[in-house]
Amino acid sequence: MNQNKNQFELIAKTFFGLEDVLAEEITLLGGENIFKHNRAVSFTADKELMYKCNYRLRTALRILKPIMKFNVRSTKALYRSVKEYKWEKIFSVDETFAVDSVVSSEYFKHSKFAALKLKDAIVDRYRAKFGKRPSVDLVNPKVRIHLHIYNDQCTISLDSSGDSLHKRGYRIAKTIAPLNEALAAGMVMLSGWDKESDFIDPMCGSGTIPIEAALIALDIPPGYLGRLYGFQNWNDFDEKLWKKIESNSSVKKKININIIGSDKSEKAVEAALQNINRAKLTPYINIQRKYFDDQKPQSENGIIITNPPYGERLKEDQIFDLYKMIGDTFKTNFTGFDAWILSAHKTAMKHVGLKTSKRLTLYNGALECKFHKFSLYKGSKKYKD
Numbered sequence: 001m002n003q004n005k006n007q008f009e010l011i012a013k014t015f016f017g018l019e020d021v022l023a024e025e026i027t028l029l030g031g032e033n034i035f036k037h038n039r040a041v042s043f044t045a046d047k048e049l050m051y052k053c054n055y056r057l058r059t060a061l062r063i064l065k066p067i068m069k070f071n072v073r074s075t076k077a078l079y080r081s082v083k084e085y086k087w088e089k090i091f092s093v094d095e096t097f098a099v100d101s102v103v104s105s106e107y108f109k110h111s112k113f114a115a116l117k118l119k120d121a122i123v124d125r126y127r128a129k130f131g132k133r134p135s136v137d138l139v140n141p142k143v144r145i146h147l148h149i150y151n152d153q154c155t156i157s158l159d160s161s162g163d164s165l166h167k168r169g170y171r172i173a174k175t176i177a178p179l180n181e182a183l184a185a186g187m188v189m190l191s192g193w194d195k196e197s198d199f200i201d202p203m204c205g206s207g208t209i210p211i212e213a214a215l216i217a218l219d220i221p222p223g224y225l226g227r228l229y230g231f232q233n234w235n236d237f238d239e240k241l242w243k244k245i246e247s248n249s250s251v252k253k254k255i256n257i258n259i260i261g262s263d264k265s266e267k268a269v270e271a272a273l274q275n276i277n278r279a280k281l282t283p284y285i286n287i288q289r290k291y292f293d294d295q296k297p298q299s300e301n302g303i304i305i306t307n308p309p310y311g312e313r314l315k316e317d318q319i320f321d322l323y324k325m326i327g328d329t330f331k332t333n334f335t336g337f338d339a340w341i342l343s344a345h346k347t348a349m350k351h352v353g354l355k356t357s358k359r360l361t362l363y364n365g366a367l368e369c370k371f372h373k374f375s376l377y378k379g380s381k382k383y384k385d
Helices: 019-029 047-056 075-084 111-130 181-190 208-217 239-247 266-278 316-333 346-350
Strands: 008-013 032-037 040-045 062-071 096-104 143-150 153-159 198-201 259-263 285-289 302-306 337-343 358-364 367-375
Touching: 008 047, 019 032, 019 040, 019 047, 019 181, 040 047, 047 062, 047 239, 062 075, 075 111, 075 153, 096 111, 111 143, 181 208, 181 358, 198 208, 208 259, 208 266, 208 285, 208 302, 259 266, 266 285, 316 337, 316 346, 337 346, 346 367
Parallel strands: 096 143, 198 259, 198 302, 259 285, 302 337
Antiparallel strands: 008 040, 008 062, 032 040, 062 153, 143 153, 337 367, 358 367
């Protein structure tokens, strides 16, 4: 283990299925002692790397800094351990805090009750020490505290991110059920896109997948539009170091790639154009109003990534017809391409009529989805799953 006293443990949270991608991102930024967990990656870092990770990681949702670890089997024991911690070194009695929690334990049936006990312990420590208590602010607290209990293992962390890192700041217009930005970035990275061949999303909705593809191709950090991070409220915040990280972000000025998004919905196209403009990516993404089966590639090869409806708002025969049309269009128009579809509808996917060459499990919100790859050669094999 690294003995550098300036280093400490961090835990980056992510979606199920993106742990490998996130671990690779952290490795490239210089993280050490990297371990993959369910929906998370732990690693050691110093302050500079913590700032960089918040600013540059595409598939992380938030980055936590553990400050307490202990075994606990009752709310009384939780309260007692938390109250002993010197919270006044973290924030003053006149500042605000908030608590969130994830609990999976036979000893703690309700995560909100465990979080309430943690909050009570902090408040009671301040009241005993200063005769008054800090306030809870759920919207914009000075410090966000994260409680995680798995069985009898308790970890209490400071949230260095504040709002979820998927909030890049470019989404000003939405369509129904927009894809999470971090998930979209993860899909692009999982696809193995070479950032040189054409990139197409023929059902682009509000443009999230093409935007994330452009950010990746241009090497633009996901935090580039500016936002407030949790660590900027901490007592040890180093503004000079933070400004250095922001100013040193490399950005490719030009790319010679066709990044194309299309949708049959005029409302979706308008939303995508607004978001792309807000993202400062208008020169790099071509948005078209076009039906899926009218889409024709401008080159002989490339990649398609798309997230079609899963059937929640369509009748069964409509969803089957839609997926059949997708498969037929792939075979007719996109020979030489690799195509990826994210869907939670297993039966509908069979109507694509093509055999997958790879299938990964991802979660879109609470929905378990499969991320299917189709290699579209001439005479592509029929689907026999």
